[in-house]
Amino acid sequence: xxxxxxxxxxxxxxxxxxxxxxxxxxxxxxxxxxxxxxxxxxxxxxxxxxxxxxxxxxxxxxxxxxxxxxxxxxxxxxxxxxxxxxxxxxxxxxxxxxxxxxxxxxxxxxxxxxxxxxxxxxxxxxxxxxxxxxxxxxxxxxxxxxxxxxxxxxxxxxxxxxxxxxxxxxxxxxxxxxxxxxxxxxxxxxxxxxxxxxxxxxxxxxxxxxxxxxxxxxxxxxxx
Numbered sequence: 164x165x166x167x168x169x170x171x172x173x174x175x176x177x178x179x180x181x182x183x184x185x186x187x188x189x190x191x192x193x194x195x196x197x198x199x200x201x202x203x204x205x206x207x208x209x210x211x212x213x214x215x216x217x218x219x220x221x222x223x224x225x226x227x228x229x230x231x232x233x234x235x236x237x238x239x240x241x242x243x244x245x246x247x248x249x250x251x252x253x254x255x256x257x258x259x260x261x262x263x264x265x266x267x268x269x270x271x272x273x274x275x276x277x278x279x280x281x282x283x284x285x286x287x288x289x290x291x292x293x294x295x296x297x298x299x300x301x302x303x304x305x306x307x308x309x310x311x312x313x314x315x316x317x318x319x320x321x322x323x324x325x326x327x328x329x330x331x332x333x334x335x336x337x338x339x340x341x342x343x344x345x346x347x348x349x350x351x352x353x354x355x356x357x358x359x360x361x362x363x364x365x366x367x368x369x370x371x372x373x374x375x376x377x378x379x380x381x382x383x384x385x386x387x
Contacts, residue, residue, distance in 0.1 A: 177278070179346040180267060183339045185279045192340055197284050199337040200296070235371075242367050243306045246360040250302035254295045254355050264292035267342055283341040294344045297352030298359075300331035305360035313368065331356075 202208055226232040265273065266287055271280045304327040311321035335349040 173345075173347070176345045176347050180339060181279055183336065183346070184267070184281050184342050187340070188281065193283060196337040196340045199334050200284055200341050200343070202334065238367070238370070239310050242310070242363060243303060246302040246306040246363050247299045247356075249363070250298040250356040250359040251295050253359055254293050254298040254352055258293055258351075258355070259290045259295075262292045263290050264345075264348070266291040267345060280342050282343070284343060287343045291344055292348045292351060293355055294335065294338050294348040294352035296338055296344075297331070297335040297349045298356040300327075300334045301353040301356030302360040303356075304328040304331045305357045306364065309360065309364035309367070313371070 198205060220227065223232070266289075267280045268282055268286065269291075271278050304324060307327050308320050308324035311324050312318050315321070331353065335353055338344040338349055339346055
């Protein structure tokens with residue numbers, strides 16, 4: 164099964180890709196998009212994550228001696244990691260290898276040599292639909308949102324979760340801008356990530372409730 168031909172007939176993808184990839188060309192985006200699109204490969208990125216983690220634990224200094232705190236922290240950390248990992252697996256193993264959609268540069272070569280594709284990063288092999296980057300980052304955003312809602316007495320989303328949503332959206336748009344994904348690749352990947360994290364979030368709520376940690380007012384909750 165291949166949707167290469169459907170990519171040719173998808174006017175929405177062709178129009179929106181050209182708008183983002185070509186019409187929005189700017190020196191600023193040319194500098195920032197390649198960084199966003201491969202954020203995890205930046206040499207400073209692990210240090211940033213470590214710094215954020217140290218800062219978070221430092222803000223919970225009074226709770227660090229509690230075994231319950233560490234149990235909940237490990238469970239929540241695992242939830243975020245599994246959400247992103249499972250979303251990646253679903254996108255790649257469950258969808259991408261079956262749909263087999265060509266990336267924009269391959270479409271240009273095989274279907275329409277005149278179609279404008281500005282490749283602003285290295286050439287990518289493999290199939291295009293859906294975007295694993297979008298799946299991973301939106302799973303991260305959704306899982307963070309779920310955790311902050313669980314930690315809030317009013318069930319509200321912490322601004323940090325919205326910031327991660329903004330980052331996930333920026334990463335997704337960067338995949339289009341650098342020329343390696345179609346818009347619907349990003350939309351589908353984001354939906355997969357959101358859906359996977361939502362499903363795992365329900366399992367986490369049940370696990371915490373069965374363990375007696377259903378109240379967001381507990382002081383041992385790392386996020387409360």
